[in-house]
Amino acid sequence: xxxxxxxxxxxxxxxxxxxxxxxxxxxxxxxxxxxxxxxxxxxxxxxxxxxxxxxxxxxxxxxxxxxxxxxxxxxxxxxxxxxxxxxxxxxxxxxxxxxxxxxxxxxxxxxxxxxxxxxxxxxxxxxxxxxxxxxxxxxxxxxxxxxxxxxxxx
Amino acid sequence: xxxxxxxxxxxxxxxxxxxxxxxxxxxxxxxxxxxxxxxxxxxxxxxxxxxxxxxxxxxxxxxxxxxxxxxxxxxxxxxxxxxxxxxxxxxxxxxxxxxxxxxxxxxxxxxxxxxxxxxxxxxxxxxxxxxxxxxxxxxxxxxxxxxxxxxxxxxxxxxxxxxxxxxxxxxxxxxxxxxxxxxxxxxxxxxxxxxxxxxxxxxxxxxxxxxxxxxxxxxxxxxxxxxxxxxxxxxxxxxxxxxxxxxxxxxxxxxxxxxxxxxxxxxxxxxxxxxxxxxxxxxxxxxxxxxxxxxxxxxxxxxxxxxxxxxxxxxxxxxxxxxxxxxxxxxxxxxxxxxxxxxxxxxxxxxxxxxxxxxxxxxxxxxxxxxxxxxxxxxxxxxxxxxxxxxxxxxxxxxxxxxxxxxxxxxxxx
Numbered sequence: 001x002x003x004x005x006x007x008x009x010x011x012x013x014x015x016x017x018x019x020x021x022x023x024x025x026x027x028x029x030x031x032x033x034x035x036x037x038x039x040x041x042x043x044x045x046x047x048x049x050x051x052x053x054x055x056x057x058x059x060x061x062x063x064x065x066x067x068x069x070x071x072x073x074x075x076x077x078x079x080x081x082x083x084x085x086x087x088x089x090x091x092x093x094x095x096x097x098x099x100x101x102x103x104x105x106x107x108x109x110x111x112x113x114x115x116x117x118x119x120x121x122x123x124x125x126x127x128x129x130x131x132x133x134x135x136x137x138x139x140x141x142x143x144x145x146x147x148x149x150x151x152x153x154x
Numbered sequence: 155x156x157x158x159x160x161x162x163x164x165x166x167x168x169x170x171x172x173x174x175x176x177x178x179x180x181x182x183x184x185x186x187x188x189x190x191x192x193x194x195x196x197x198x199x200x201x202x203x204x205x206x207x208x209x210x211x212x213x214x215x216x217x218x219x220x221x222x223x224x225x226x227x228x229x230x231x232x233x234x235x236x237x238x239x240x241x242x243x244x245x246x247x248x249x250x251x252x253x254x255x256x257x258x259x260x261x262x263x264x265x266x267x268x269x270x271x272x273x274x275x276x277x278x279x280x281x282x283x284x285x286x287x288x289x290x291x292x293x294x295x296x297x298x299x300x301x302x303x304x305x306x307x308x309x310x311x312x313x314x315x316x317x318x319x320x321x322x323x324x325x326x327x328x329x330x331x332x333x334x335x336x337x338x339x340x341x342x343x344x345x346x347x348x349x350x351x352x353x354x355x356x357x358x359x360x361x362x363x364x365x366x367x368x369x370x371x372x373x374x375x376x377x378x379x380x381x382x383x384x385x386x387x388x389x390x391x392x393x394x395x396x397x398x399x400x401x402x403x404x405x406x407x408x409x410x411x412x413x414x415x416x417x418x419x420x421x422x423x424x425x426x427x428x429x430x431x432x433x434x435x436x437x438x439x440x441x442x443x444x445x446x447x448x449x450x451x452x453x454x455x456x457x458x459x460x461x462x463x464x465x466x467x468x469x470x471x472x473x474x475x476x477x478x479x480x481x482x483x484x485x486x487x488x489x490x491x492x493x494x495x496x497x498x499x500x501x502x503x504x505x506x507x508x509x510x511x512x513x514x515x516x517x518x519x520x521x522x523x524x525x526x527x528x529x530x531x532x533x534x535x536x537x538x539x540x541x542x543x544x545x546x547x548x549x550x551x552x553x554x555x556x557x558x559x560x561x562x563x564x565x566x567x568x
Contacts, residue, residue: 039185039235039236040236041186128187130185131185139183139184141182143182
């Protein structure tokens with residue numbers, strides 16, 4: 001015989017299952033095939049605190065830690081920082097004198113380093129990013145690099 | 155033949171190599187740099203459009219645009235993206251239209267010929283003079299402000315300062331007259347708003363209206379602080395005001411058409427008209443008060459007056475009454491009254507004030523002649539009747555009566 005107590009427990013379990021089911025079937029929508037490609041790189045000079053920004057695109061971040069990672073503690077900030085967002089939404093950042101291009105993934109109020117791409121042993125002289133979807137082209141004088149979020153493409 | 159062939163091959167290879175290098179370099183151009191170059195070229199064309207003055211220079215700008223079109227043809231897609239919401243084509247079309255409009259303007263000015271050139275030269279010349287006068291007026295105004303604070307300030311100093319400011323006021327009025335004589339030759343109605351603005355730019359727009367307003371401001375300020383001046387000084391200031399009014403009524407509206415933006419026009423006209431009215435009221439009050447006081451100080455009691463008609467009527471009434479009184483009985487007292495008026499009239503009013511009273515349209519030369527004639531009449535009747543004349547008249551009558559008696563007696567004897 002099923003007692004009243006057992007019926008109450010069964011009822012509670014059913015209610016909990018219904019709730020889980022309702023949450024699982026809640027408002028869920030994913031927009032796909034988004035193109036984040038920034039048509040032209042941003043070139044910005046860091047302020048005294050190391051912040052760079054592109055007012056037109058509405059992005060600002062601090063490059064102090066990036067500079068320490070690239071050049072070591074106590075090194076001066078670069079005169080300009082160049083960055084561009086790829087079609088996939090990753091930010092590619094470098095500066096004159098840097099040996100690497102840093103690829104960042106966008107997080108909530110943060111840029112997470114995803115990849116460090118070594119491009120020059122001696123440091124880039126006059127780097128510039130171009131949007132060449134699906135790649136990001138990095139040019140430095142007459143040298144060209146094709147970059148993806150994972151590293152050099154060629 | 156063989157050497158030639160080798161040379162040719164080498165040359166060809168060199169050209170190909172250079173071409174290849176060029177292609178490689180072109181391939182690695184920075185998009186950012188392309189955009190910067192485009193912005194620089196765009197700015198250069200705009201700058202050139204501001205200064206070009208001849209048809210040849212227009213052609214040079216058109217060539218610059220053609221070169222730009224060629225240079226950025228391969229980057230159209232990039233530039234369209236970075237110039238969004240504009241496009242490369244829209245930018246180029248805009249530059250070509252501006253160039254076309256500038257060319258048309260230059261061409262029209264060329265057709266209008268020397269008139270514009272003469273006008274521009276005249277305006278440039280006047281602008282230089284106006285600046286010089288403005289600087290002088292600024293220093294005079296500082297002096298004026300210092301005088302207001304000084305206890306030692308006196309009428310003589312004020313008069314000297316006023317004379318300096320008068321020169322400048324006269325110049326401004328002359329300048330505005332002169333500009334408009336020139337503009338009238340150009341036929342403003344035939345010019346488009348853009349052309350009018352173009353002409354107006356030749357002389358600092360703010361300065362023209364600024365100069366005009368400063369004449370009014372300075373005079374209001376002067377009248378508010380200097381009441382110790384002579385009648386002659388005030389009449390002179392009155393004539394300046396009348397001259398200014400004439401200029402403003404003739405040209406004020408046209409001036410604002412050229413020098414003031416349509417949105418601010420009525421406000422600017424209203425502001426100046428208000429000030430001109432205040433100036434007129436102040437000088438009107440000062441001039442008639444001082445004139446009335448001057449007659450009273452010379453023991454000539456005219457009926458009260460506060461405008462030119464009342465002043466002239468008052469003079470006439472005074473003289474008519476004097477003549478009527480003299481006609482009734484001339485006397486030494488009447489002669490003295492006449493003499494007092496005549497001394498003042500011929501010694502002060504006519505030599506010192508007539509010029510300004512006429513200039514300010516307060517009296518005419520005919521008015522002065524009428525007063526002169528009445529004075530002559532007054533003088534004639536003012537003389538007291540002479541006793542000698544009465545005795546001689548009596549003797550003449552007695553003599554006539556004697557002769558008449560003798561004649562009647564002689565006739566009775568016949």
